[in-house]
Amino acid sequence: MDPDENLTRQTRGKTMIKKKISDGVKKYHITTFGCQANLADSERIAGALENAGLKKAANREAADVLVFNTCSVRQKAEDRIFGLKKEIEKLKTVNCKLKTVLTGCMMHYDKKELARRISFVDIFLDIKETAKLPKLLGLAARASRRETEDYLKLEPKYSSGVSAGVPISYGCDNFCTYCIVPYSRNREYSRPVKDIVEEVKNLVGKGYKEIWLLGQNVNSYKSLQEICRNSPAEASAKAGTIVKFPDLLRIINSIPGDFWIRFTSPHPKDFSDDLIKAMAECEKFAHYINLPLQSGDNAVLKRMNRPYTAGHYKKLVKKIRKVIPDIAISTDIIVGFPGETKKQFENTAKAMEEIGFDMAFLSEYSTRPGTAAAKTMKDNIPHKEKECRKKILNDILTKSALANNKKLIGKTVRALNGKTEGHKTVKLSGKFPKNKFVKLKITAAGPWGLKGEVVN
Numbered sequence: 001m002d003p004d005e006n007l008t009r010q011t012r013g014k015t016m017i018k019k020k021i022s023d024g025v026k027k028y029h030i031t032t033f034g035c036q037a038n039l040a041d042s043e044r045i046a047g048a049l050e051n052a053g054l055k056k057a058a059n060r061e062a063a064d065v066l067v068f069n070t071c072s073v074r075q076k077a078e079d080r081i082f083g084l085k086k087e088i089e090k091l092k093t094v095n096c097k098l099k100t101v102l103t104g105c106m107m108h109y110d111k112k113e114l115a116r117r118i119s120f121v122d123i124f125l126d127i128k129e130t131a132k133l134p135k136l137l138g139l140a141a142r143a144s145r146r147e148t149e150d151y152l153k154l155e156p157k158y159s160s161g162v163s164a165g166v167p168i169s170y171g172c173d174n175f176c177t178y179c180i181v182p183y184s185r186n187r188e189y190s191r192p193v194k195d196i197v198e199e200v201k202n203l204v205g206k207g208y209k210e211i212w213l214l215g216q217n218v219n220s221y222k223s224l225q226e227i228c229r230n231s232p233a234e235a236s237a238k239a240g241t242i243v244k245f246p247d248l249l250r251i252i253n254s255i256p257g258d259f260w261i262r263f264t265s266p267h268p269k270d271f272s273d274d275l276i277k278a279m280a281e282c283e284k285f286a287h288y289i290n291l292p293l294q295s296g297d298n299a300v301l302k303r304m305n306r307p308y309t310a311g312h313y314k315k316l317v318k319k320i321r322k323v324i325p326d327i328a329i330s331t332d333i334i335v336g337f338p339g340e341t342k343k344q345f346e347n348t349a350k351a352m353e354e355i356g357f358d359m360a361f362l363s364e365y366s367t368r369p370g371t372a373a374a375k376t377m378k379d380n381i382p383h384k385e386k387e388c389r390k391k392i393l394n395d396i397l398t399k400s401a402l403a404n405n406k407k408l409i410g411k412t413v414r415a416l417n418g419k420t421e422g423h424k425t426v427k428l429s430g431k432f433p434k435n436k437f438v439k440l441k442i443t444a445a446g447p448w449g450l451k452g453e454v455v456n
């Protein structure tokens, strides 16, 4: 939500509209739901609209074009869209020329049904058609053929001046039974190495310090190498060979500059020894990963169509920690998956205790229409029980996160805008230096954050 949304909306709306008429420039506002991939998509939408002459509005009331980039991963995210009905209808009565656009993951639903349920939307846009948006809005700007064929070629308008997400692949082939992504984003497609390198070089040249390589299954990336020979690592990946994710990491690492490389989200089944080697070799790789476990029980993992066992996952974490001892590891867990027995849940709790995560994103299972789980399994764990299981896992996490954070007391770490290399929140007694790497000595630790003092 915009910071100033607490103001009286109607009063502010009228003021903004007067201002808009006087400056004559059309303005857009994008509301993004969901993950970093959606945020990166919104930056491309913003790029396309600014290229067509629109300017960013401070809030929804001040905009002539409202874009909603939606998420379907959880019911709650979809409900937030339905919940906007009254607000948007009111805005449309004040500004009858207001155009609303819906894009993102909810576009996989039947369009007629969507139009019936979300009546305030004027344009339903497949994200891959982003280049056509200015035309659909009646604006004069034209997209190039390459941008129309591949929306990832559109120049983004980044929302931060220091940290940026660079999509390296799109879609997913894994079909985890609970997940809507393979339906909403379709099959996996890897961007050409050349395009990724170009985007990262451009960002680093502008002074960006944190590059997130993004993909729904980031470590299954593979692409045919094109002409791209600006560094030894790039030259070693000969034209015509297949570049896999560890090679890509090495290529990005060889780009000159002082910046961190992060990536999300890797799949345990595609986490090769070569990837661990590349992570250890690349000095720009920031020592943090989010490695989704989802469940610590093999039968549940099988029903989720996650092709690894809890044992494989634990061994993988051990291997990673052996090679990169100071790495921070977070995970994603779903509690109350259909049919999850108490015993099966306890296996997840045990796995969490054994692994000792730095952070975990815990969610209660919710049925996503269209997925295999929705079609074949009954959501039979009561909400109260899911809440209770989540709390048990949260208590385990609180202990392991605190224990891991305490090990950092007295150590010197690098940080950027309030986050350490291990992606932990860190506070200083004074103000954090903006957009600069700083060396900090950690002086105190809690489960959800650290305190430190500047040492350089």
Ligand code: SF4
Residues within 6 Å of the ligand: 172, 173, 174, 175, 176, 179, 180, 181, 182, 216, 217, 267
């Ligand atoms: S790996 Fe599974 S959970 Fe992740 S996006 Fe693909 S289908 Fe969804």
